[in-house]
Every structure is written in structure tokens, then in C-alpha cells.
Amino acid sequence: xxxxxxxxxxxxxxxxxxxxxxxxxxxxxxxxxxxxxxxxxxxxxxxxxxxxxxxxxxxxxxxxxxxxxxxxxxxxxxxxxxxxxxxxxxxxxxxxxxxxxxxxxxxxx
Numbered sequence: 001x002x003x004x005x006x007x008x009x010x011x012x013x014x015x016x017x018x019x020x021x022x023x024x025x026x027x028x029x030x031x032x033x034x035x036x037x038x039x040x041x042x043x044x045x046x047x048x049x050x051x052x053x054x055x056x057x058x059x060x061x062x063x064x065x066x067x068x069x070x071x072x073x074x075x076x077x078x079x080x081x082x083x084x085x086x087x088x089x090x091x092x093x094x095x096x097x098x099x100x101x102x103x104x105x106x107x108x109x
Contacts, residue, residue: 002030 004010011019
């Protein structure tokens with residue numbers, strides 16, 4: 001069995017980083033190469049999933065920290081909307097009273 005270090009598709013970087021230019025559909029030299037390539041690919045995908053989970057957990061932590069502030073903001077907005085409605089209530093009360101009077105005048109008996 002041929003070792004990866006001896007293959008022409010193996011490239012070692014100066015910092016110890018290893019790179020493979022293998023193509024599983026064309027440049028596989030031995031059957032074991034495909035198994036190694038699959039193992040490397042699974043490892044790479046597992047690392048990506050781990051990073052995604054870490055990012056999700058960080059996002060959830062931020063949302064948990066923001067939750068009390070959001071609740072305060074919503075309560076303040078509700079109070080302001082209620083105050084606005086109360087301030088404009090006099091406009092609608094007169095309209096309602098006028099509608100009642102018109103209805104009374106329309107009745108013949």
C-alpha cells in the first residue's frame with residue numbers, strides 16, 4: 001500500500017498543514033485512497049458542523065441577554081400607544097355621540 005506522503009497529490013505546507021489534490025472520480029491511485037479521502041471529508045464536514053453549532057449557541061446567548069431589554073421596550077411602546085389612544089379619545093367620543101343623535105332622529109316613532 002502506498003503512503004500518502006509518497007503520492008503526487010500530497011502537499012505539505014511550511015506550517016505543517018497538509019493538503020490533498022485528490023479527485024475521487026479520477027486521480028485515486030489505490031482503493032485505500034478513496035477510504036482515506038472519505039474519512040478526511042467526513043472530518044472536515046464535522047468541523048464545519050461544530051463551528052455552525054458554536055455560532056448558533058453564541059447567537060442564542062446574545063438573544064437571551066437582549067430579552068429583558070426587548071421586553072422593556074415593548075412595554076414602553078405599549079404604554080405610549082395607550083397614552084396616544086387616550087389623548088385622541090375625545091375625538092372619537094364626539095363622533096360616537098353625533099351618530100347616536102342621528103339615529104334617534106331617523107326613527108319615525
